[in-house]
Amino acid sequence: MAAPTTPPSALADAVRDESSLRRFLHGLPGVDQVGVEQRAAGLGTRSIKKASKLHAIDLAISMVDLTTLEGADTAGKVRGLAAKAKRPDPERPDVPPVAAVCVYPDMVATAAKELQGTGINVASVATAFPSGRSTLDIKLADTRFAVREGASEVDMVIDRGAFLSGRYGQVFEEIVKVKEACGDAHLKVILETGELVTYDNVRRASWLALLAGGDFIKTSTGKVQPAATLPVTHVMLQAVRDWKAQTGELRGVKPAGGIRTTKDAIKYLVAVHEVAGPEWLDPHLFRFGASTLLNDLLMQRRTQLDGHYSGPDYVTVD
Amino acid sequence: MWEYAPAPESRDIANLKPSYKMFVDGKFVEGTGEPLKTVNPATEEVLAEVSTASQSDVDTAVKAARKAYDRVWSKMPGSERAKYIYRIARQIQERGRELAVLESLDNGKPIKESRDVDVPTAASHFFYHAGWADKLGYAGYGPDPQPLGVAGQVIPWNFPLLMAAWKIAPALACGNTVVLKPAETTPLTALVLADVIQQCDLPPGVVNIIPGAGDVGAALVGHEDVNKVAFTGSTDVGKVIQGRLAGTSKKLTLELGGKAANIVFDDAPLDQAVEGIVNGIFFNQGHVCCAGSRLLVQESIADELVEKLHARVSTLRVGDPLDKNTDVGAINSREQLTRIKELTESGDAEGAQRWTSSCPLPDKGFFFAPTVFSNVSQAMRIAREEIFGPVLSVLTFRTPEEAVAKANNTPYGLSAGIWTEKGSRILWMAQRMRAGVVWSNTFNRFDPTAPFGGYQESGFGREGGRTGLEAYLDV
Numbered sequence: 139m140a141a142p143t144t145p146p147s148a149l150a151d152a153v154r155d156e157s158s159l160r161r162f163l164h165g166l167p168g169v170d171q172v173g174v175e176q177r178a179a180g181l182g183t184r185s186i187k188k189a190s191k192l193h194a195i196d197l198a199i200s201m202v203d204l205t206t207l208e209g210a211d212t213a214g215k216v217r218g219l220a221a222k223a224k225r226p227d228p229e230r231p232d233v234p235p236v237a238a239v240c241v242y243p244d245m246v247a248t249a250a251k252e253l254q255g256t257g258i259n260v261a262s263v264a265t266a267f268p269s270g271r272s273t274l275d276i277k278l279a280d281t282r283f284a285v286r287e288g289a290s291e292v293d294m295v296i297d298r299g300a301f302l303s304g305r306y307g308q309v310f311e312e313i314v315k316v317k318e319a320c321g322d323a324h325l326k327v328i329l330e331t332g333e334l335v336t337y338d339n340v341r342r343a344s345w346l347a348l349l350a351g352g353d354f355i356k357t358s359t360g361k362v363q364p365a366a367t368l369p370v371t372h373v374m375l376q377a378v379r380d381w382k383a384q385t386g387e388l389r390g391v392k393p394a395g396g397i398r399t400t401k402d403a404i405k406y407l408v409a410v411h412e413v414a415g416p417e418w419l420d421p422h423l424f425r426f427g428a429s430t431l432l433n434d435l436l437m438q439r440r441t442q443l444d445g446h447y448s449g450p451d452y453v454t455v456d
Numbered sequence: 457m458w459e460y461a462p463a464p465e466s467r468d469i470a471n472l473k474p475s476y477k478m479f480v481d482g483k484f485v486e487g488t489g490e491p492l493k494t495v496n497p498a499t500e501e502v503l504a505e506v507s508t509a510s511q512s513d514v515d516t517a518v519k520a521a522r523k524a525y526d527r528v529w530s531k532m533p534g535s536e537r538a539k540y541i542y543r544i545a546r547q548i549q550e551r552g553r554e555l556a557v558l559e560s561l562d563n564g565k566p567i568k569e570s571r572d573v574d575v576p577t578a579a580s581h582f583f584y585h586a587g588w589a590d591k592l593g594y595a596g597y598g599p600d601p602q603p604l605g606v607a608g609q610v611i612p613w614n615f616p617l618l619m620a621a622w623k624i625a626p627a628l629a630c631g632n633t634v635v636l637k638p639a640e641t642t643p644l645t646a647l648v649l650a651d652v653i654q655q656c657d658l659p660p661g662v663v664n665i666i667p668g669a670g671d672v673g674a675a676l677v678g679h680e681d682v683n684k685v686a687f688t689g690s691t692d693v694g695k696v697i698q699g700r701l702a703g704t705s706k707k708l709t710l711e712l713g714g715k716a717a718n719i720v721f722d723d724a725p726l727d728q729a730v731e732g733i734v735n736g737i738f739f740n741q742g743h744v745c746c747a748g749s750r751l752l753v754q755e756s757i758a759d760e761l762v763e764k765l766h767a768r769v770s771t772l773r774v775g776d777p778l779d780k781n782t783d784v785g786a787i788n789s790r791e792q793l794t795r796i797k798e799l800t801e802s803g804d805a806e807g808a809q810r811w812t813s814s815c816p817l818p819d820k821g822f823f824f825a826p827t828v829f830s831n832v833s834q835a836m837r838i839a840r841e842e843i844f845g846p847v848l849s850v851l852t853f854r855t856p857e858e859a860v861a862k863a864n865n866t867p868y869g870l871s872a873g874i875w876t877e878k879g880s881r882i883l884w885m886a887q888r889m890r891a892g893v894v895w896s897n898t899f900n901r902f903d904p905t906a907p908f909g910g911y912q913e914s915g916f917g918r919e920g921g922r923t924g925l926e927a928y929l930d931v
Contacts, residue, residue, distance in 0.1 A: 168877045170897050173728030183568060185463035185780035193458055376727050411458060412771050419458055 146385040153349050156307035163306060163345060169337035169373055178368040184408045188442075191404070195439045196234055198403040198431075199226060201421045203261055203392065205240040205429050207268075207360065213248045216241055218456035220252035227436045227453065236432065237421040238291055242267070243284040250288030261291035261326070265316060268330075268359035270295040274312060281319040292316070293326040293356060293427075296343065298333045306346060313350035326392055326425075327352035331370045332362040340370055344377035354390040360427065365395025368405060375414040378423075388417065394427025400438040403431060460773075463780045465567045470558040475505045476643065478513065478667055479650035481520035482660025487513050489668055494643060497564035498777050498786040498821040506643050509666035514635070514675040517664040521606040521633040522681055524661030530603055530631050534590035541589060541628055543656040545582035548575065548621075551652065555645055559617055560777040562644040564786030564822070565740050567778050577902055578621035581920070584904035585629035588925060592630065595922050601929040603631030604707055605683030610673040611646075612689045613639035613788050614743040614844075620646045622919050623686055624663060625904075630928035632684065635664045637676055639689075641789050643667040674700075682706060684928065688745070691842075691868075691913045709917025709927045711745065711909055713842040714870030716891065717863035718748030718899060719853075722757045724875035725897065730764050733848070736873060736899035738772060738784055738826055742846040743792075745914070746871035748899050750832075750839060752859055755852040762830055762850060766811055769826050774815045784846060787822040796824050796845035803829045803838040808849070834865055842868070856881065860888045869911025873899045892918070 152162035186194055204223045206215060220239055227233040238259035239249050249260045262284035266272035272280075281292055294316045300308045317325050327347035331340050347355050355374050358365035371393045378389045391414070397403055403426060410418045418424050433453045441447045475491075477484040489508035496503050509517065529537070548555065555578075556570040565574070593599050607627045611619035616638055627634050638646035650665045666672060670693070677685045677697050687697050688711040701708050718736050720729045736748025753761050777785035787793040804810055808829040817823045824845055832839050832849040839849050853859040863872055872891040874882050882896040892909045895901060902908070907918035918924045 167724065167726040170725035170728035170877075173725060173731055173897060176898075177728070177731050183572070183780070184460065186460060187463045188461040190459060190461040197458070407458075416457060 146387070148384055149349060153310065159306050159310060159346070159349075160304070163342040166341055166345060169341055171337055174337055174369045174372055178372050178409070181408055181412060182368060182405045184405075186404050186408065192439070192442045194404050194407050195400060195435050195442065197419060198400070198407060198426065199435050199439075200234040200237060201425050202236040202432050202435075203238045203240045203394070203425050203427045204236045204432060205360070205394070205427055207240070207242060207263060211242060211245055213245070216245045216248045217252055220249055222432070222454060222456040223253065223258050224256055226432055227439070230439075233436065233439065237425055240293065240427065243280060243287065243289070246284050246287035246289045259290045260288055261293055262287070262289035263293045263295075263359075265294040265312075267293070267295050268361040270297050271299070274315065277312065278315060278319045281316050285319070285321055285323050289323055291324045291326060292320050293328055295328045295330060295359060296347070298330055301334065301339070301343060301346075310346055310350045313347055313352060317351040324353045325351070326354035326356045326390075328356045328359055328394075330359055330362055331357045332364045337369065337373050340373045341377060344374050348377065348381050348389055352389070354392050354425070356392040356394055356427065358393075358395040358427075360395035366393030366397055366427075368409060371406060372409055372413055375409060375418070378418070379414045388423055390423040390425065391418070392425040392427055397426055397428050398430050399434050403435065460781050462776070464776060464778045465557055465560075465780060467557060467561060467778060469553050470561055471554055472558065472561065473504060475507070476647045476667075477507050478509055479647065479654070479663070479665040480513070480517045481664065482654065482658075484650070487666065487668070489513065489672065492640060492643070492667065492669070494562055494641060495789075496561050497788050498818070500820055500822070503561055504644065506647070506667050508668035509672045511675050513666060514672060514679060517635045517666050518606060518608070518676070518679045518681050520661035521635050521664055524659055525605055525633040528659045529633050529662050532631075534592060534631070537628060537631065538586045538589035540656055540658050541582050541586035541625065544652055544658075545579045545586060547652040547656055548579040548582065548649070551648070552576070552579070555617055555648060557778065558648060559645045560785065562642050563613065563616055564777050564788050566782040566785040567780055568782065569740060573902075574615055574618045577904070578618045581618075581621040581625045581904045585625035589629040592925065592929070595925050597926065597929050597931040601630075601931055604928060604930050605632060606681060607632045607634050607684040607686060607928065608676040608679060608682040609634060609636040609686045610677065610689065611636065611638055613642040614740060614745070616642035617645035617649060619688055620649055623688075626919070626924055627928050628662065630925060632928050633662045635666060635676055635682070637666055637668060637673050640667070640669045677701070684708075686917075686927065687711070694915060707927070709909070709919070710915035711917070711919065712913060712915040714745045714747065714868045714910065714914050715750060715840065715842050715866045716746055716748050716868075716871040716873070717750045717752045718873035719752045719859050719863055719875065719885065720754065720757070720761060721856075721876035721878070721881065722754040723877050725877060726757070726761060726764065728897065729761070729875040730768050732873060732875065732897070732899040733765060734768055734772070737848040738769070738846050739900050741784055741787055741824070743788060743844055744900065746893060746900065747844075748871070748873050749843060749848060751848055751850045752853050752862055753850060754859075755854050758850070758852045762828070765828060769813050769828060770815070772813060772815060772826050774813070774823060774825060775818055784826060787824050787845060790822055792844065793822040793824060796843055796847060799838060799841060799843045800827060800847055803832070803836060803849070806836045806838070808832045808836055808838060834862060840866065856885065860885065864888070864890045867913040870914035871895065
């Protein structure tokens with residue numbers, strides 16, 4: 139197997155060869171479905187009010203990867219999105235900018251031009267997104283193209299077919315190679331949990347991606363249902379928490395798809411806070427992959443500050 | 457740092473009144489006992505004055521129940537009884553917020569639990585048993601099983617409303633009438649339940665609720681015209697009751713203490729096991745007779761599990777029971793707090809290693825920080841005696857046989873938990889557990905369809921499910 143960005147010595151054995159990798163992944167503790175869903179629902183009842191809500195809204199805004207991944211995307215659409223990313227609420231300059239704009243590779247140049255000097259990252263999906271059904275060469279070329287065009291973050295997809303048929307070494311190797319192709323760009327590894335189906339698979343895929351050097355593990359492409367769910371995110375947060383306990387390294391989590399309301403976003407932040415820990419409440423370590431979420435956050439922010447709800451006509455649609 | 461702002465439920469919802477009366481023969485009346493003052497354990501303020509029953513009031517209540525039994529309730533068709541019980545269930549749901557807030561005020565349990573567990577489960581017990589009322593002939597006790605008569609019921613302070621529901625619902629469904637004594641420190645929700653019952657136009661005397669201390673309970677269970685006694689509470693009192701009832705024709709069920717083992721094997725789903733352990737011992741401040749107060753963990757994963765457990769317990773939020781984000785509320789009384797402190801000190805003295813959550817505690821009120829003792833051996837008091845508080849004792853085992861031996865090595869036998877991904881081991885273990893309830897890969901789950909009850913000094917008789925009907929039928 140390709141040498142990974144050497145995992146810490148405690149885990150070096152896990153990636154020695156294909157069978158060690160399999161043994162390691164299958165040796166991870168199982169996930170009880172009923173238990174993790176119960177815990178996620180229980181934490182979902184936290185009541186976040188007043189100052190803590192406002193803080194959560196601003197934090198969530200700063201964690202948004204504002205995303206457009208449509209066949210119909212145009213330069214105009216991407217420019218509009220970039221403008222929104224810089225000033226999410228034009229009338230309220232104190233609203234923080236979002237973390238990144240996420241586009242297809244051919245739109246990276248446009249986004250990069252608009253966002254130059256803003257500190258907002260340009261994220262590009264790559265590796266034959268969303269299905270990942272192509273050859274490794276094409277996936278690597280896709281990645282290199284995105285980085286060359288100016289992407290500072292790459293959202294790759296794993297080969298779910300290979301994963302589900304137990305070819306963990308192949309999945310691992312692909313991630314390692316894509317990571318190499320990324321250069322300095324941060325790598326988010328999309329597991330597409332809706333196709334992995336079981337929580338045990340989500341846990342194994344999370345560790346596989348972390349072992350291979352992924353900076354982030356991401357739930358979904360947004361093209362498959364179900365996309366992000368709270369219990370799946372719990373399992374992934376447990377993985378980065380345990381990764382830190384074993385290696386001292388901090389890795390990130392990004393739920394994507396289906397998170398549309400402030401209420402939902404706050405439930406995710408509560409999970410980050412209480413499952414992974416307060417350290418992860420940081421755009422470097424937690425992101426929301428979303429398009430419509432931002433406007434709901436902005437509306438709720440106004441409601442918190444103005445004391446009344448103003449409605450969707452007072453936020454911009456881009 | 458992200459701090460959660462206080463999110464208190466409004467106490468006005470509880471409709472707290474300055475004084476409460478007992479409920480006898482369909483009316484709220486002053487008792488002739490010395491009134492008691494019930495205290496909010498989270499603030500130590502007096503919530504209300506509650507009248508209590510004297511010996512003669514007990515007699516009046518039993519007579520009312522007898523009359524209602526003879527003239528109305530035992531003669532009423534099951535389908536008619538069911539209508540009343542369904543009505544009570546719906547009223548509990550409608551007044552759910554009021555009951556939940558009142559329960560948290562009087563008992564100290566977090567509103568999250570009274571709202572999401574106590575009140576809905578209480579309603580579901582009435583719904584479930586209402587369904588049985590006209591189907592008793594199909595319950596497996598013969599074609600036309602008969603009620604027993606007047607049931608004298610004494611309940612504890614840990615689930616005041618829910619225990620009342622557990623007791624009253626099956627009694628009514630089977631055609632018995634009831635005199636119930638709520639616990640001295642938590643009488644309020646039972647008296648609001650009395651109001652619900654009055655609003656539902658239940659015939660006078662079918663349910664009577666008489667607050668008071670142990671002497672009232674003793675008078676009730678000893679009353680010669682009571683046919684059936686149901687008691688939930690301490691093993692010591694249970695033994696006294698059993699002694700007193702020996703040689704009488706009264707039917708008795710007892711649901712007493714426990715010292716349950718929560719057994720975690722090395723192939724368990726660890727993160728969920730941690731959740732289950734936390735839920736097992738810190739749910740309701742550990743004031744749960746079936747609490748998983750002894751953690752038996754396989755030695756090969758003990759360090760890892762305890763480390764995860766400490767991290768998780770550190771996130772528990774202890775404080776104002778009315779705050780919707782509180783995970784662990786107040787200890788119910790000063791007396792109980794003293795007992796918890798005394799027992800944990802014995803843990804220190806006997807050489808166990810104490811770990812306490814660093815969570816901040818409120819300045820006033822009765823609070824005890826979640827505590828985990830490691831290096832506990834079977835010989836220590838904290839491994840044998842019921843602490844009835846947020847205190848977990850961690851013991852280890854090496855083989856499944858040893859786990860069975862240690863889990864069963866207690867005079868109690870109410871519940872047990874088994875954590876493993878191996879189905880065959882769950883079944884193997886469950887067959888060997890001397891406990892009335894065995895949970896696997898979960899803990900502290902309650903459902904009216906599932907019988908609940910104990911072995912040995914945890915009592916006898918079952919509550920809930922088809923099996924639970926037997927306690928209220930002449931079979």
